[in-house]
Amino acid sequence: xxxxxxxxxxxxxxxxxxxxxxxxxxxxxxxxxxxxxxxxxxxxxxxxxxxxxxxxxxxxxxxxxxxxxxxxxxxxxxxxxxxxxxxxxxxxxxxxxxxxxxxxxxxxxxxxxxxxxxxxxxxxxxxxxxxxxxxxxxxxxxxxxxxxxxxxxxxxxxxxxxxxxxxxxxxxxxxxxxxxxxxxxxxxxxxxxxxx
Numbered sequence: 001x002x003x004x005x006x007x008x009x010x011x012x013x014x015x016x017x018x019x020x021x022x023x024x025x026x027x028x029x030x031x032x033x034x035x036x037x038x039x040x041x042x043x044x045x046x047x048x049x050x051x052x053x054x055x056x057x058x059x060x061x062x063x064x065x066x067x068x069x070x071x072x073x074x075x076x077x078x079x080x081x082x083x084x085x086x087x088x089x090x091x092x093x094x095x096x097x098x099x100x101x102x103x104x105x106x107x108x109x110x111x112x113x114x115x116x117x118x119x120x121x122x123x124x125x126x127x128x129x130x131x132x133x134x135x136x137x138x139x140x141x142x143x144x145x146x147x148x149x150x151x152x153x154x155x156x157x158x159x160x161x162x163x164x165x166x167x168x169x170x171x172x173x174x175x176x177x178x179x180x181x182x183x184x185x186x187x188x189x190x191x192x193x194x195x196x
Contacts, residue, residue: 007066008183009092010035011083013101013124015076015157022159024143025076027172028100028124031141034176035069048085049073058184065183068092077123080131087132097136098179099128102156106142108164109171110196111178114138115187121152137182141175 012032013025020026036043041053051071058064068090072082079099087097095115101124106112116134119125128136146155160168174194181190 006093006096007068007090008096008098009083009086009090010067010069010098010100010179010183011079011086011128012069012071013076013079013099014071016071016073020157023157024102024160025156027102027141027143027175029071030168030172031100031139031175031179032069032071034172035067035179038176038180039067039069041069043071045073046070046086046089048082048089050082050086052086057180063184067183077127079124080127080129083128084131094132094135095137097132098139098182099125099136100139100175100179101125101141102143103140104143104145104152104156106140106144108142108144109167109174110142111171111175111194112138112140112142113178113182113187113191113195114140137187139175139179139182141171 012028014029036053039055041055043051043053046052050073053069056064057067070086072079074082115137119129146152178190178194181193
């Protein structure tokens with residue numbers, strides 16, 4: 001069960017640095033950036049080795065939810081350390097943590113929301129699960145499988161194709177909507193609306 005009084009921690013997964021900014025692997029950062037923009041906040045460096053924005057989402061007043069949107073400053077495969085440090089600092093129950101990440105096994109742009117589960121070979125999730133256990137929420141952003149025999153590592157560290165980029169802003173916007181729905185309405189309602 002999520003705790004209504006506790007804040008939510010939304011962790012966009014990606015790799016730091018401008019050379020990775022447009023990569024498929026960095027779609028979690030893209031969603032985090034949009035959520036921060038919607039909250040009217042700016043990312044600030046946090047001692048937990050992350051960039052964070054604190055604010056509220058939802059209607060003003062008691063039905064709005066306190067959230068911390070974070071982008072770990074570590075590389076993807078070390079995301080667990082900053083996530084755990086932020087959980088401890090903000091006193092966030094694991095059930096109020098959401099990881100937003102790229103997902104190979106879902107078509108480009110499709111979304112799936114879930115609670116718990118495996119890491120499916122995703123190094124960011126592997127690191128978080130090792131630190132926190134598996135019982136956190138995930139917003140899985142489909143990037144599809146690599147074409148031909150391209151290695152997965154090369155595919156996720158490439159920028160979205162020009163065709164994919166035409167719709168990317170729409171899909172990132174929809175993923176941010178899904179995160180907000182998850183926090184405000186709960187997993188089942190958000191899944192009904194956004195799982196594709």
